[in-house]
Amino acid sequence: MCGIAGIFHAETPKPVDPARVVRMCDAIAHRGPDGAGVWTDHGVGLGHRRLSIIDLAGSPQPMHAADGRAVIVFNGEIYNFRELRRELEQAGFAFRTNGDTEVILAAWAQWGPDCLSRLDGMFAFAIFEPSTRRLFLARDRFGVKPLFLAHLSDGSIAFASELKGLLAHPLLRRRLDPRAIEAYMAWGYVPDSHSILAGVEKLPAGHFWLLEQGKAPGRPQRWWDISFTQRERGSEADLSAQLVHHLREGVRSRMVADVPLGAFLSGGVDSSGVVALMAEASASPVRTCSIGFDEAAYDETSYARQVAAKFGADHQERIVATDDFAAIDTLAAMFDEPFADASALPTWRVCQLARERVTVTLSGDGADEAFAGYRRQVFHHHEERTRAAIPAALRAPIFGALGRVWPKADWAPRPLRAKATLLALAESGEEGYARGLSVTLPGARRALYTDAFAASLEGFRAEDELIALMRSAPGRSGLDRAQYADLVFWMPGDILTKVDRTSMAVSLEAREPLLDHRLVEFAARLPEGMRVRGSTGKYLLKKSLERYLPHDILYRPKQGFVTPIAEWLRGPLADAARGIATGSLAQTGFFQPQAIAALAEAHIGARADHSRTLWQLLMLEKSLKQLGASG
Template identity: 50%
Template sequence: MCGITGIFDTRGRRDIDRAVLQRMNDSQLHRGPDEGRLHLEPGLGLGHRRLAIIDIATGQQPLFNEDGSVVVVFNGEIYNYQQLIPELQKLGHVFHTRSDTEVIVHAWESWDVNCVKRFRGMFAFALWDRNQQTFFMARDRLGVKPLYYALLDDGMLLFGSELKSMLAHGGLRRDLDPLAVEEYFALGYVAEPRTIFKQAKKLPPAHTLLLRRGERTGEARAYWDVCFSLNAKISDTQACEQLAEKLQESIRLRMISEVPLGAFLSGGVDSSAVVAVMAGLSNEPVNTCSIAFEDPAFNEAGFAQAVADRYRTRHSVETVQSDDFDLIDTLARLYDEPYADSSAIPTYRVCQLARKHVTVALSGDGGDETFGGYRRYKLHLMEERMRAALPLGLRRPLFGTLGQLYPKADWAPRVLRGKTTFEALARTSVQAYFHSMSLIRDADRSRLYSSTFKSALGGYSAREVFSQHAARADTEDPLALIQYIDMHTYLVGDINTKVDRASMAHSLEVREPLMDHELVEWLATLPSSLKIRGGESKFLLKKAMEPHLPHDIMYRPKMGFAVPLANWFRGPLRERVRGALLDGPLADSGWFDHTTIRQMIEQHERGARDHSTPLWTLLMYDAFLRNTCGAGLAQTAAA
């Protein structure tokens, strides 16, 4: 795992300032503390920070082909590189290292832009071909590894694993994008391809970007997408057998390492399945680590310990204190953009723990999206059956009115919280799913925003993100549709972003076998009844793992990886919330309604409403303004 950065002159061969490139590279020291190297030539500068995992002796970057005409900087792992090497050798290529990085330069020489279709892994890389005067960037299919870029007014293209490397250049404008801010307050993250800054973009997952010097700037192009055909004719038994084989293959590929390796073990189905398979493939006890919580409502440590005991792993546990909120500013600096998933706190801690024992850790991330594990999936399918019973023309006025009249009862048992359900039934399927996924719902965001900010939005709503992906999903199956949306939004923008930044903050490589693209493609051919059946989520995964995991591990309510925000905002963070949200850069920006924010704070403090999620979202936005934007920039954002 590494950090990459660089500068490319799209117009000519102007000299690249070595000191600037060094500063950009040094900003990502945490991503690769083992080595840092630069390559400069007229019109090009590449920087690389290395966390040595494979071919420690000779895998340094930037790395070149045989004659030095092709050079690459690469972040990630190509898991099938050992299969590609002999194929490339037969085509005449000579290898000077044993690294997966060298596969990239030779694959480019043989297969050009289509080289990415041959790679199985997680990757983000930038490549320069001097003979063709071509600059090429690519990102893996599921967006495990990040890649940012920006074209400056002078024709210089900046790129980096994190926004901070581009900010270190000094030429990137920090004008905030109002549309990105809207996406953040709806979703808790800024969705691909947008970033919080107008001038910068994220290269979307499964996309490439090709630029030829002197030509007009190219556009990002997709090279892969998941297709939910759901057309496999397969029995439950056959599906379980094939899944077991595919899990073994995916995990075996991700156990290749020259440094200590282990796994996260939360006590949930996904991470427990990964550990169970790892134990069967390893001659040594698997290193596992877990986070425990003081609050029993969030604590899964006992379940994790049961799996650790069953497979006799070398298990490490640390307890996260109930007042572990000192990371707010640290997280803001790590993520560079506003990011509102509070589970970033325990994720940061579990990565910190893992790095004490290993350099590589396997995780169960992606299992909910691919196997159908979220509770919201079952609720959505229930709502879909109700939506199918009545046309939208009847549902919209009927349930829309009920949604307006029904009180918001945060304090009541879930069965009595009908407002959200009524609101969802008054919408189309995609609109309803966006509604359920929104951290702050449409009406609440409207009250939160000032008239100045609404004018800057020009009518834009973050629900367009979901609508655009749904239009490309090419499926009418209700579960497959929202799985597709999640794979292009929540998985990339929230889950993968969280894990990448938290792990790389500790120079830890995390590998996600449940996001193997061949596994994802196979699962997308299976009928949805193999994912959710009889109200049981992850039906296939649980069935396949029954011989390997305790029943109470797999068939228990999902707990999640949460923190007690509501209590924090009524207790130790009470004054910080008031100070940050009512007096500071957020308040000074002119983009938010002060009266609405004050009402939210007061209602939450006296227990009348639970506003913990919107308050946390506002607090992390304020932390972003303070830590990333700098003094005075919040005010210029509204200009």
């Protein structure tokens, strides 16, 4: 796992100052503390920071092909590099190293852009060919590894694994993009379709960008997409057997490393399943780690301990205080862009714990998106049946009227919290799902915005992107479209960003075996009844893991990392919540101070729960201070 950066003059090959590339790489040194390298040529500069995982003594980067035709900087891991190497050796290639980087260079020489479909792994890389003056930028299927791009005033294009790499370039303008603010206030993160800074983009997951000096840059091209249009046939037993095969392959392929390897273990279905399969494939105890909390309501360590004992894992856990809010400034610096998923705090803590013993860790991320494990997906599946049974002409007035008068009872038992469901049923499936996924709804956002900021959006509403994505999704049903949106939109922007930044902040490589693309493609072909059965999501995955895991692990309510931000903002962070209305965020002119103040007082006085919106605003304020950006 590494960090990459570079500068490319697409139209006029101006000289590249190596010192600039060095500064960009130094800004992301945490991603690769084991080595560094920079290479420049006419109009191009490539830089690399290395975290040694495979071929520890060899494979320095930037790496040149044996014939000198190409040079690469690469962030990630190619899990099938040994199989590809054998195939390429049969085609006449000779290799000087024992790692995966040189295999990518040979694959590029053999197949060009089509090499991407042969790579099984997580990656973002840049390949430059001196003879053709072409630069090839590529990102993996799911967007596990990030790649930021910037168009600079001197005509160059800069790229880096994190935004802070671009911030080290003196020509990058730090001007905020209003649409990114709107998207962040909707989702709690800045999705890959936007960047907090105008002029900065993210190469989308499953895309490549081929640039050639002397020619105007085109646009990135998609090289992979997930499809829900087909359905597997077979009995439950047959499908379960296929699923277990894919699970084993995904886990085993990601256990290859020349450094200590372990796993996150929360005690939930996904991480427990990964540990079970690791134990099956390993002759030595699996090193596992988990984070617990000093309040029982938030603590899951007993379940993690139970799984660790069952599989003889070498388990380590640490209890952290539920008042672990002092690190939020560090967290804001870690993400660069505003990021309001509060589970980032415990995720960072478990990464710190893991790094004390291992350099690579396996996680359970991706299963909820692929197998329909989120409660919102299960609800959406059943809501779509209701929509299909009742014409929209009746649904809109009936459910809309009920939803508007139904109280917003966040404190009530779950069956009584019907407001969101009623309002969702009044809308189309796509609109309802976007509503359910939003952190702060459009009306609530608009009440916070100044008129000038609202006008600067020029009619842009964040939910419309998700709605359009779902309507064009390659799928047969509402559940298909919801899962597609989660895999393509939610997961890269939230889940994978969270894991990448928190793990890389401590120089830890996190691998996601449940995002093996063959496993996810198989999951996308499962009949709906194999994904959702009654109120149970991930139905076939759980049934398939019954041979490994106890019933109370598989079928207990999903919890995940819960951070008590509502309590923080009424207690030790109450002054910080009040301060948003008079702080630097209020000075941007984007938000109405009086509206923020009213929101804070209503929450602090326990008259309403506005914790998620207040947390968004607080993290936005801290991020903008870090960025030094202006409107």
